[in-house]
Amino acid sequence: MKIIVFIALFLIIYFLKCEAQKYNNNIHYKLCQNGGISININNCICPPSYSGDHCEIIDNNDICTNATYFSDSFGPLCCFSKLRDNINLSELELTMNINSNNKNKNNKSQENEIINELLKTYGPWEEKDVKLLDYLLISCSEKGENYLKYSDYFYGKEKQLQHLLDSSNCDDLDNPNPLAFVLILSSIDYETIDILFQILYRPYNYYVIHVDENSIINYEELELFFKKIEDSKKFNSTSTKKWNNYPSNIKIMKNRFKGAWGSISLVYLELSAYTILFDMVDERIKSTGESFETTQWSHVINLSGNDMPTIPLSNFSKILCKTKRKSYLDHCCIKDHFRFDRNWIQFNEKNQLIELFPNFMKEKGCGDGMGMSKYYDRKKVYGDGSQWKFLNVEYVKYLISDLKSLERLLTFKFSFIPDESFFQSSKIYFESNSGYHSFEIDTKRMTMFENNPEARDHTRYAVELKDIPNLHGLYFVRKVYLKEVKDAIIKEFNLLTEY
Ligand SMILES: *[C@@H]1O[C@H](CO)[C@@H](O)[C@H](O)[C@H]1NC(C)=O
Ligand SMILES: *[C@@H]1O[C@H](CO)[C@@H](O)[C@H](O)[C@H]1NC(C)=O
Ligand SMILES: *[C@@H]1O[C@H](CO)[C@@H](O)[C@H](O)[C@H]1NC(C)=O
Ligand SMILES: *[C@@H]1O[C@H](CO)[C@@H](O)[C@H](O)[C@H]1NC(C)=O
Ligand SMILES: *[C@@H]1O[C@H](CO)[C@@H](O)[C@H](O)[C@H]1NC(C)=O
Ligand SMILES: *[C@@H]1O[C@H](CO)[C@@H](O)[C@H](O)[C@H]1NC(C)=O
Numbered sequence: 001m002k003i004i005v006f007i008a009l010f011l012i013i014y015f016l017k018c019e020a021q022k023y024n025n026n027i028h029y030k031l032c033q034n035g036g037i038s039i040n041i042n043n044c045i046c047p048p049s050y051s052g053d054h055c056e057i058i059d060n061n062d063i064c065t066n067a068t069y070f071s072d073s074f075g076p077l078c079c080f081s082k083l084r085d086n087i088n089l090s091e092l093e094l095t096m097n098i099n100s101n102n103k104n105k106n107n108k109s110q111e112n113e114i115i116n117e118l119l120k121t122y123g124p125w126e127e128k129d130v131k132l133l134d135y136l137l138i139s140c141s142e143k144g145e146n147y148l149k150y151s152d153y154f155y156g157k158e159k160q161l162q163h164l165l166d167s168s169n170c171d172d173l174d175n176p177n178p179l180a181f182v183l184i185l186s187s188i189d190y191e192t193i194d195i196l197f198q199i200l201y202r203p204y205n206y207y208v209i210h211v212d213e214n215s216i217i218n219y220e221e222l223e224l225f226f227k228k229i230e231d232s233k234k235f236n237s238t239s240t241k242k243w244n245n246y247p248s249n250i251k252i253m254k255n256r257f258k259g260a261w262g263s264i265s266l267v268y269l270e271l272s273a274y275t276i277l278f279d280m281v282d283e284r285i286k287s288t289g290e291s292f293e294t295t296q297w298s299h300v301i302n303l304s305g306n307d308m309p310t311i312p313l314s315n316f317s318k319i320l321c322k323t324k325r326k327s328y329l330d331h332c333c334i335k336d337h338f339r340f341d342r343n344w345i346q347f348n349e350k351n352q353l354i355e356l357f358p359n360f361m362k363e364k365g366c367g368d369g370m371g372m373s374k375y376y377d378r379k380k381v382y383g384d385g386s387q388w389k390f391l392n393v394e395y396v397k398y399l400i401s402d403l404k405s406l407e408r409l410l411t412f413k414f415s416f417i418p419d420e421s422f423f424q425s426s427k428i429y430f431e432s433n434s435g436y437h438s439f440e441i442d443t444k445r446m447t448m449f450e451n452n453p454e455a456r457d458h459t460r461y462a463v464e465l466k467d468i469p470n471l472h473g474l475y476f477v478r479k480v481y482l483k484e485v486k487d488a489i490i491k492e493f494n495l496l497t498e499y
Contacts, residue, residue, distance in 0.1 A: 029133050034058070035076030035124020039146065045119050047076040048083045063365035069354065072347040076124035077414070078366035081343065084121065085367025089375040092411075092429075094118060095403040112145035114403055122410035128265050129413075131255055135272040136400055150278060150401035154394075154433050157292050161394075161434050164293040170321035174242065177321040180206040180297040182273040184259070184266075185305045187215040190225060192305045195486055199495045200313055201250075203234040203243040206280050206297055208273045213256040226250040247287050251276055260351045262344070264412055266387075266419045270302060271409070274396050298324045299390045307445075308463070308480040308489050310471045314499045320390065325436050327392040328443045330385035331424045334378060339416040341373040353416065372411050382425040388445040388476075389423060394432050404429045444475040468492050 029037055032044035036055030039045070046055035049062040058065050058075070067078035094117050098110075115137070119125070138149035154161050170177060181200060185193070188211060201207070209226075211217050230248060253276065257269040277300060285295050299320045309316065343356040361369020368374075376382075391399075399405050405426050412418040427439060448467055452459045463471075463480045468488055471477055480486055490496060 029125075029130045031125060031127065031130055035080070035126070037119055037123065037125040037130070039116065039119070039144075045116070045123070047079045047124055049079045050076065067364035067366060069347070069356065069360075074345060074347075074356070077343065077345060078361070078364055080123045081361060081369060082365065082367040084375065085370075087121075089121065091375055091377040091380075092404055092407050093375065094121065095407045098403050108140075108147050109143075109145065111147050111151070111403065112143075115146055115148075115406075118407055118410055122407075122413060128257055128268055131257060132268040132272060134255065135275045136406070148401045148403070148406070150275065150397060153278060153397055153401060158433065160292040161296075164296055164298065165324045165394075165434050167293065167324075168322070170318050175294055176202070176204055177317060177324070178204050178206060178295070178297040179317060179320060180277045180300040181208070182270060182277070182300060182302040183207065183209045183305070184269065184273075184302060185209065185215075186212045186259070188217055188222065189305060191483070193225075194229075195483075195490075196303070196305070196307075197229050199309055199490065200303075201229055201233055202313065203230065203241070203246060203249065205249060206277050207250040208253060208276045208280075209250065210253045210259075210269050210273055211256060213258045217252075219252065219254075222252055226252070242288075242290070245288065247280075247283050249280065249284075251280060258351075260346055260353065262353050262417045263346060264409075264415070264418050267409065267412070267422050270419070271400050273302075274300060274400050278397070278400075296393060299327075299392055300396050301390045302387075303476075304478070306480050307476050307478050308486060309495060310474045310477055310489065310493050312493065312495055312497055312499055314497075316475055323440075325392065325432075325434075326438050326440050327395045328390040328440045329423055329427070330388050330443050330445075331383055331427075331439070331441045332385055333383055335384040335420065336416075337373070337378075339384075339421070340371055340376060340378070342371045343369065343414045344371075344416045345414055355416070372415050376411055376425075380425075380428060382421070382428070384421040385424045385441070386443075386445075387419040387423075388443045388478075390443065391423070392437060394434060394437055395427075395430060398430050399423070399426060402429075444473070445478065446471070446474050446476070447478045463489075 029039065032038050032046065032055040034047060034050045034055045036044040036046040036050065044053065044055050046052070049059040049065050051057045051059070060066070062079065064079040064082050065075040067073065067075050094114055098114065136149060137146045139146045183193070183196070227248070230250060234244060253273060257265045257272070259266050259269055277297065281296050284290065285292060338355070342358055343361065344353045345356065346353055356369065358369040361367070408426050409422060412422050415421070430437075448461050448463055451461050451464060451467070453461070458481050461479045463477055463485055465485055465488055468485075471489070477489075480489065
């Protein structure tokens with residue numbers, strides 16, 4: 001009898017759980033017409049007042065469907081905006097009461113339900129949203145459910161995570177603390193990349209490259225270029241370093257975003273790059289059998305092509321190694337209200353964001369048109385900051401794997417310059433799995449705002465030779481365009497020296 005109960009229990013548990021091999025990485029949400037999105041085939045979530053298998057049926061009796069800005073239609077946004085207003089959407093309403101600090105495994109079905117609720121609330125949906133979801137989510141095809149792919153990333157690794165974060169031996173040259181870099185480029189300039197990689201490449205770190213989708217790139221040529229860098233730094237027949245047989249540690253993102261300035265796509269592409277950085281750790285563990293705590297990177301650092309370090313990488317790595325429980329994130333005052341109290345949208349993938357004022361929205365029947373300001377409680381200690389940051393692994397994992405963080409992200413879809421506020425406003429609900437984490441607001445990254453502020457070309461804020469002596473004590477400086485200036489910085493700060 002006992003055995004039968006046991007077998008029955010086993011079978012129940014077995015069939016309730018989605019077996020790992022049945023998870024499908026490529027979930028491929030599909031866009032429907034008019035800003036709808038489908039989870040499963042022929043199952044479109046449509047904007048309010050739109051219906052049909054493909055959201056093709058428009059209820060012309062509802063004025064919101066007729067909204068236009070000059071000749072551009074924005075009916076779906078208008079109707080979604082009206083919905084959010086009608087239900088009095090409040091601060092993180094759909095996830096506020098979820099405790100997703102996954103010391104215990106989350107309730108997966110509930111996770112799936114909430115993801116669907118988010119899709120019903122925060123539309124309309126575009127190509128870039130679908131790309132993001134493909135990076136962040138995983139599906140269990142047999143149940144037709146989708147989950148956050150990384151929510152269980154630390155599950156079963158709690159002790160190793162503690163060990164990784166506690167480890168204080170930052171001088172062990174054979175077991176260096178790996179760092180992760182995201183390089184965000186608007187186009188390919190081999191000379192620029194080469195200079196950065198001469199300074200910042202090490203065979204044990206991790207690198208993800210995102211090139212703007214508007215830029216045509218030759219993957220083979222690019223891969224070859226990076227392979228040469230890897231080979232020149234890695235293979236050394238006279239040494240037996242453990243990284244000699246690591247899988248490639250430079251990945252070029254294949255599914256790319258169009259990173260319009262001021263839009264959410266910049267945040268999307270960065271979060272998507274983080275997911276690849278976690279996948280690369282798994283890949284390295286699988287291929288080498290090394291432990292999680294020696295393989296996992298502790299921080300991720302994002303860079304633009306014309307950023308320059310002003311401290312040798314070995315020194316910088318040591319600083320981060322000694323502060324593994326810290327994220328560095330610029331965070332200050334509340335910036336312009338107009339970033340949040342109206343809707344910012346891109347029409348037809350045109351690069352520029354257009355602001356739709358509350359009065360105009362109201363006139364068109366889109367509710368009160370106050371943008372996200374009604375469901376983003378600015379009275380909390382949110383504040384804004386800059387995009388500059390070095391984020392610790394626990395915080396990065398939270399950003400891509402937590403329901404609250406996902407809802408926070410989606411609330412920012414129609415705001416302005418969310419890359420200066422999303423990361424700061426996600427801090428509040430973050431709980432460290434390992435017990436302790438802190439934020440440092442001084443990131444020691446700088447822009448020369450005094451230099452040529454009126455210029456409209458590349459000399460605006462550009463670093464000049466005369467600035468170099470004043471850069472001591474910083475970690476990075478932004479907008480270094482001239483080779484001559486880069487070379488002088490390399491020399492001044494001994495950037496090619498290993499300490
Ligand atoms: C929306 O536009 C259509 C077509 O121009 C028109 O027939 C309809 O009356 C309009 N609906 C409302 C509610 O204004
Ligand atoms: C939203 O708030 C308004 C004004 O406070 C109220 O009249 C309305 O009933 C609320 N709607 C819902 C769905 O709670
Ligand atoms: C998980 O969530 C689903 C959907 O919300 C709910 O029906 C179920 O009771 C939950 N299971 C547990 C074990 O909490
Ligand atoms: C190869 O490794 C040896 C021993 O670690 C070192 O002395 C030598 O400089 C390395 N050569 C290159 C080209 O990195
Ligand atoms: C880091 O990523 C953000 C997107 O969140 C981007 O806007 C920003 O410019 C990047 N920072 C640097 C220094 O490249
Ligand atoms: C880097 O580390 C070396 C060795 O500890 C030290 O001599 C040097 O001053 C450091 N440089 C900076 C910029 O911190």
